[in-house]
Amino acid sequence: SLDRSNRLLQQAQNMIPECSQTNSKGPTQWVQGVAPTHLERGKGSHVWDVDGNEYVDYPMALGPIILGHNYPAVTNAVEQQLRDGTMFSMPHPLQLAVAEQLIDVVPCAEMVRFGKNGSDVTTLAAKLARAYTGREIIATQGYHGWPDVWMGQTSLDRGIPDVVGDLTESFEYNDIESLEQIFTAHPGDVAAIVTTPVNLAEPEDDFVQRMREIADREGAVLIFDEILTGFRFAVGGAQEYFGVTPDVACFAKGMANGFPISAVAGRRDVMQTIEADDVFYSMTYAGDALSLAAANACLSVIREENVTDHIFEQGQTLQRGYNDLAAAYGLDHRTECVGYPPRFSAQFSDETGKPDRLAKSLFMQECLERGVLFSGNHLLSYSHTDSDIDHTLDVYETAMETVADAIDADDIDDRLDGEPIGATLRQRTGEDG
Template structure:
């Protein structure tokens, strides 16, 4: 019997269910990150994990999974990657946090700026939201303007300037979102319209996403428009950095932003983010300026030694090996295998794998081919029951051919259930519980507990 042919019963998630219920008693939403919430997974299959190794993870019930997404895309080298673990262990034996900068801070900054030649200075922090908010604040200080142009992309920050523009804006003054204007990706006309009033401090965007590559001339056109209107260009490299390239999307597409923000895979899962940019702007947060100073970034834990040691070990691996190439190899093999299985099942148009090979997502459609959360949940349910965990097919350099083979087999074995739902025009009787819901939404409905 192939591993993927084993279908776990609900009883084999019993301990996870108990712990998830307890988490809801103690932690709002039952998780410390909304994207990890139980409402993002099938209602009665919400594994609580205990450990990981490479691309595999284990839950409290002893179930083993091939994991995708890898810590919300923060792990590119694999769980427990030995050179990172060894570097961290050796470093923290001499202390973690001090009252003055360490030599390690200088070495890590040199490593970062060597990787990102479009940046002159860098400042480290702990999460991406701090870095993007600092970039917005700096752009406002540089330009003397308040308005911000946001690309129509999913997420930039937990802070008011962004979350105030979303449906989940409880507790945020209406004025917080009033200073923003949105523009479409690959739509230069909408960028030009957003900047026409010469009152926008910054354009912030991902240069590319899992589902969208820049059209020829688009990024260069955005750069030219920002220069023409006196607006700073900010690239959010949280996902593209260390997944498109160690040098970021700005290197891949050959367009230099004024500022860029980094995080996620910088330290293979250890908490580290960065704001980087041109010296003339970054110095406003330093001691070599005659202008009013910007309170740029100042965090107690920003330069702690564990994450910086992890970052330097990640840099070493990217210099000596080819993690991006390994991610892309796994992604291409997975996309080819799943696409062939879907086609053989006659489900073309209902289930697709799309995106860059290192950042794949699956798209689930109903009987008419329209995107469907209910059908997505059914697919997640059947994969989980066959040992595959993930809201996407985002790979890491640790995904082996055996991991990919197991995943393709799991998909192949799950497709008859999906076929039944398509033929019936409904997931009723096949999906246990309620469908998943968007992580950022106004009310707990439809997945309140």
């Protein structure tokens, strides 16, 4: 049953705007009435909802849970630190241990500073670049968090003064001309290129390398937002995977297996800008000992075991399996898992190529009813086993068959037992959370 889930959602509607801490983890992303609304326990690759239903988890909190829920090495490190205290009036020595690990594995890292969320460190990185170069314009691509500097030039800009958005210019991934145009329009005033090293599409024509070359030519700081790719594409992040070293990089997800800590890591001269009298960065909880203990343990496991290999292998089996099933059921023009094995997304489109919310909703419903937490996002962990993947592909086959039948019979609506994704509450795309 989903009784408790549905009751909790009703309560949330009175108290919590969007019913969730982030839109991307809220009810708009799911088939309402079929999907649980609250999860309360996880172990390895499995989670349990508030009614006790068990699922194989694929969104994995959208990336932070890189080892698996309640992973023993991390849980033990945190429990031990918990008994010794969580916050102090001076840095805890674990800060040095974690900094050292990051400097060891991340190619661009000479110095490190911590935050709590991704937005803390992406926003710090942009501020550092502006202070370091004495320039104002930020050229950007990809999602970097909720602060005004990132959202001011998007369609989600209400509440943000125009002047803030005017200083951020967007370019398109794999469109080097769109980046060049920003430098042409603002000669000598682009402080930084802030970019996710890769999104779902593969880089074309050495796009990552060419961003590096343009930053060098123009004297701009190259900042990689590795919040999603860090520790996942390679131990040293996408910069290691693609062999292109930025000046500064931002990390969060995957760093501490779900504990709240983020980091900006980069070239010594840029990082030392934080020490300048008139540059300021501070927060209450940066450096809390629990998250540092979690990060220290998590990074050790990632370095000592085949975590990224495992994630690649399991991801590849599942992604290929999905795409093969789509082809077998004649749906390869309607749905595809796109992206890289450590992070891919199942997308659905109608015959005109537009996103197909209904087909995705039906596929999701069939998965949820069979114990697979399917949101489209696949962010595999070290804990996803062969039997998880086998079971999931069986479920995907059933779901694929149902969707193929429903498309043939033109009766997706009739087969949905709940409200399709985004039907009653506004659904946003994007990668927040």
